[in-house]
Amino acid sequence: xxxxxxxxxxxxxxxxxxxxxxxxxxxxxxxxxxxxxxxxxxxxxxxxxxxxxxxxxxxxxxxxxxxxxxxxxxxxxxxxxxxxxxxxxxxxxxxxxxxxxxxxxxxxxxxxxxxxxxxxxxxxxxxxxxxxxxxxxxxxxxxxxxxxxxxxxxxxxxxxxxxxxxxxxxxxxxxxxxxxxxxxxxxxxxxxxxxxxxxxxxxxxxxxxxxxxxxxxxxxxxxxxxxxxxxxxxxxxxxxxxxxxxxxxxxxxxxxxxxxxxxxxxxxxxxxxxxxxxxxxxxxxxxxxxxxxxxxxxxxxxxxxxxxxxxxxxxxxxxxxxxxxxxxxxxxxxxxxxxxxxxxxxxxxxxxxxxxxxxxxxxxxxxxxxxxxxxxxxxxxxxxxxxxxxxxxxxxxxxxxxxxxxxxxxxxxxxxxxxxxx
Amino acid sequence: xxxxxxxxxxxxxxxxxxxxxxxxxxxxxxxxxxxxxxxxxxxxxxxxxxxxxxxxxxxxxxxxxxxxxxxxxxxxxxxxxxxxxxxxxxxxxxxxxxxxxxxxxxxxxxxxxxxxxxxxxxxxxxxxxxxxxxxxxxxxxxxxxxxxxxxxxxxxxxxxxxxxxxxxxxxxxxxxxxxxxxxxxxxxxxxxxxxxxxxxxxxxxxxxxxxxxxxxxxxxxxxxxxxxxxxxxxxxxxxxxxxxxxxxxxxxxxxxxxxxxxxxxxxxxxxxxxxxxxxxxxxxxxxxxxxxxxxxxxxxxxxxxxxxxxxxxxxxxxxxxxxxxxxxxxxxxxxxxxxxxxxxxxxxxxxxxxxxxxxxxxxxxxxxxxxxxxxxxxx
Numbered sequence: 001x002x003x004x005x006x007x008x009x010x011x012x013x014x015x016x017x018x019x020x021x022x023x024x025x026x027x028x029x030x031x032x033x034x035x036x037x038x039x040x041x042x043x044x045x046x047x048x049x050x051x052x053x054x055x056x057x058x059x060x061x062x063x064x065x066x067x068x069x070x071x072x073x074x075x076x077x078x079x080x081x082x083x084x085x086x087x088x089x090x091x092x093x094x095x096x097x098x099x100x101x102x103x104x105x106x107x108x109x110x111x112x113x114x115x116x117x118x119x120x121x122x123x124x125x126x127x128x129x130x131x132x133x134x135x136x137x138x139x140x141x142x143x144x145x146x147x148x149x150x151x152x153x154x155x156x157x158x159x160x161x162x163x164x165x166x167x168x169x170x171x172x173x174x175x176x177x178x179x180x181x182x183x184x185x186x187x188x189x190x191x192x193x194x195x196x197x198x199x200x201x202x203x204x205x206x207x208x209x210x211x212x213x214x215x216x217x218x219x220x221x222x223x224x225x226x227x228x229x230x231x232x233x234x235x236x237x238x239x240x241x242x243x244x245x246x247x248x249x250x251x252x253x254x255x256x257x258x259x260x261x262x263x264x265x266x267x268x269x270x271x272x273x274x275x276x277x278x279x280x281x282x283x284x285x286x287x288x289x290x291x292x293x294x295x296x297x298x299x300x301x302x303x304x305x306x307x308x309x310x311x312x313x314x315x316x317x318x319x320x321x322x323x324x325x326x327x328x329x330x331x332x333x334x335x336x337x338x339x340x341x342x343x344x345x346x347x348x349x350x351x352x353x354x355x356x357x358x359x360x361x362x363x364x365x366x367x368x369x370x371x372x373x374x375x376x377x378x379x380x381x382x383x384x385x386x387x388x389x390x391x392x393x394x395x396x397x398x399x400x401x402x403x404x405x406x407x408x409x410x411x412x413x414x415x416x417x418x419x420x421x422x
Numbered sequence: 423x424x425x426x427x428x429x430x431x432x433x434x435x436x437x438x439x440x441x442x443x444x445x446x447x448x449x450x451x452x453x454x455x456x457x458x459x460x461x462x463x464x465x466x467x468x469x470x471x472x473x474x475x476x477x478x479x480x481x482x483x484x485x486x487x488x489x490x491x492x493x494x495x496x497x498x499x500x501x502x503x504x505x506x507x508x509x510x511x512x513x514x515x516x517x518x519x520x521x522x523x524x525x526x527x528x529x530x531x532x533x534x535x536x537x538x539x540x541x542x543x544x545x546x547x548x549x550x551x552x553x554x555x556x557x558x559x560x561x562x563x564x565x566x567x568x569x570x571x572x573x574x575x576x577x578x579x580x581x582x583x584x585x586x587x588x589x590x591x592x593x594x595x596x597x598x599x600x601x602x603x604x605x606x607x608x609x610x611x612x613x614x615x616x617x618x619x620x621x622x623x624x625x626x627x628x629x630x631x632x633x634x635x636x637x638x639x640x641x642x643x644x645x646x647x648x649x650x651x652x653x654x655x656x657x658x659x660x661x662x663x664x665x666x667x668x669x670x671x672x673x674x675x676x677x678x679x680x681x682x683x684x685x686x687x688x689x690x691x692x693x694x695x696x697x698x699x700x701x702x703x704x705x706x707x708x709x710x711x712x713x714x715x716x717x718x719x720x721x722x723x724x725x726x727x728x729x730x731x732x733x734x735x736x737x738x739x740x741x742x743x744x745x746x747x748x749x750x751x752x753x754x755x756x757x758x759x760x761x762x763x764x765x766x767x768x769x770x771x772x773x774x775x776x777x778x779x780x781x782x783x784x785x786x787x788x789x790x791x792x793x794x795x796x797x798x799x800x801x
Contacts, residue, residue, distance in 0.1 A: 284795075296795075297784060297787050299787075299791040300788055300794075303794055304735050304739050304787060307731075307735040308713070308714045308735060311713035312706075312710040315709060319425055325425075332705060336710055339703075391698070391699075394705075398701055398705060400698050
């Protein structure tokens with residue numbers, strides 16, 4: 001399809017529009033807000049939703065609307081972020097494969113495109129774009145939290161294979177996913193950043209036990225994986241041995257790009273970053289508070305934060321794409337999204353009044369706001385805490401002195417570790 | 423400030439920046455504190471030569487833009503005004519020049535050409551005093567009497583009213599809005615200076631007591647000015663926002679530099695994590711302020727349907743988070759930050775004034791809520 005290289009935005013828009021109108025359903029009322037993963041689906045419903053996401057992704061692929069900014073050599077369209085933006089615009093108010101965007105398209109596919117071998121890219125990228133492979137980040141560990149380079153999951157070489165042991169955590173939906181991108185320690189005798197290697201591995205296999213974690217709101221979408229003698233062929237290694245932090249640094253950048261990445265499809269106006277200002281009006285309406293000046297002030301504030309967050313993401317995306325901002329500037333967007341989303345959650349809870357404490361099935365938009373509030377800090381924790389982002393902004397963007405650490409220039413095995421975790 | 427300026431815009435920005443550095447350095451701003459006008463007529467005339475007053479004016483009237491979107495080009499000037507806490511009635515003169523170009527007839531041509539050349543200035547009389555000082559509240563009457571219009575009411579705060587040659591008055595004819603251009607020296611006008619926090623901006627109470635002008639002085643049709651007033655308000659907000667962001671940028675840069683240079687307990691301030699994290703928040707708010715200011719400017723310049731919404735978002739955000747950012751800059755400086763001797767206050771003053779004019783953050787949040795509730799039809 002060499003014609004793609006020159007497909008102009010107008011004809012692309014026409015093509016996207018006719019596909020969207022002919023094949024896609026209207027978007028369901030977004031109930032998963034602020035990445036809070038509300039517990040509003042049974043497992044069967046969740047699996048059906050995953051299947052539909054895969055199906056829609058396949059339809060997009062067949063229509064030439066998947067992987068807009070992915071090179072044609074790997075099944076993409078080789079077009080520009082402007083084309084992706086047009087697609088996002090045309091998808092307004094329509095369903096789209098929400099579960100495939102992050103972490104599958106970014107950071108996982110982004111990392112593969114940047115560091116994968118030709119063979120790895122050929123094998124996985126087209127499959128990802130067809131909706132056949134949903135990827136997870138095997139990055140955080142129970143003992144690590146934000147200090148991802150302190151990974152304890154170990155990979156030991158055994159001929160042409162590696163044997164992995166350890167545990168990863170905070171994978172959203174690993175129980176229905178296919179592949180994991182895994183950061184593991186391959187050398188304990190060098191400082192922590194120099195002894196890491198990245199691997200890819202199928203999640204559904206004998207050596208991996210996926211445990212679903214129950215969150216404060218009843219959601220069981222976050223998972224923890226236990227890896228016991230998982231054997232990974234060396235050809236599934238991503239990047240050089242012990243050079244995993246080279247990959248990891250870019251991995252983190254791609255992760256922070258999130259919905260701002262040109263690899264990600266997100267319908268405009270869908271309020272992916274959290275509870276939208278619009279729904280705040282719906283909460284106030286449900287509570288009969290639309291003539292309360294305080295409620296109106298909160299509705300205005302929530303909308304302000306939404307709109308500013310979107311504008312900021314666009315600015316940072318453009319800045320990074322054009323080189324006027326460093327890659328590390330993605331931490332600015334992450335930081336903003338964290339506190340803005342937390343504030344929106346508080347506003348939703350506030351607008352719910354006493355229904356924030358106790359609600360009935362008939363309370364509509366007022367319901368569940370108490371649970372949202374319990375989970376409020378997720379927006380400041382998930383994907384690297386806002387404190388980590390604040391370190392990146394102050395140190396990497398503003399150039400302020402780095403925090404003192406006790407794990408630099410020391411063999412990783414000699415670095416002090418938390419007492420309660422192995 | 424736009425991430426990427428065209429080479430023409432960059433040249434324009436550079437020229438204005440250089441001019442401001444030369445003509446209103448901080449030493450001059452400090453001296454202007456006691457100047458009744460707050461700027462010298464020659465300074466303004468030369469600024470007009472640089473294009474400060476022509477960007478909202480159509481080419482056939484002697485104006486013109488650089489990029490095709492004159493209001494966006496004007497934000498480049500406004501940003502530099504903020505960065506230098508510069509003197510001069512940038513907001514009202516441009517709003518009136520734009521209104522004269524868009525709505526004016528032959529009788530207004532002389533006034534417009536004076537504004538373009540910088541030999542005269544104009545100001546906009548929109549807001550009124552408490553308790554009727556809410557955003558959009560207008561009680562001033564503009565009555566039709568034969569072939570004359572009669573203005574009665576009190577406007578405040580009016581920027582540079584005593585220096586202005588022309589006053590654009592927004593008033594009410596019955597329930598509807600009317601705008602009229604009134605010479606400042608017309609009989610029945612009295613102008614009283616107000617106190618303010620800015621070193622060079624001057625504000626006044628302007629009373630209109632049976633002020634008569636020919637009916638032809640009206641801008642647009644009598645009783646049909648609501649849309650024009652809204653457009654002018656949006657333009658004013660865009661300029662004020664861009665200026666605020668410029669002031670924030672200057673204050674932030676100054677404070678980051680201070681954090682590197684200032685040592686306590688043998689370490690620079692910039693090495694303390696408690697402070698680094700505050701700087702990270704400030705940087706996030708600053709970039710967000712740039713982003714929403716530019717987005718709103720583009721929307722207003724294009725007359726986009728969501729322009730009113732975006733410009734209120736920008737004013738609400740920059741007014742609230744920008745003010746916190748600015749006060750954090752003061753906090754990072756410690757005691758020196760609240761002295762007249764240090765330069766930081768020049769930007770604090772400008773932001774403080776800009777925050778309060780053309781609607782407070784709370785008023786713009788209310789405008790947003792009303793828009794959203796109406797749009798969503800949730801009521």
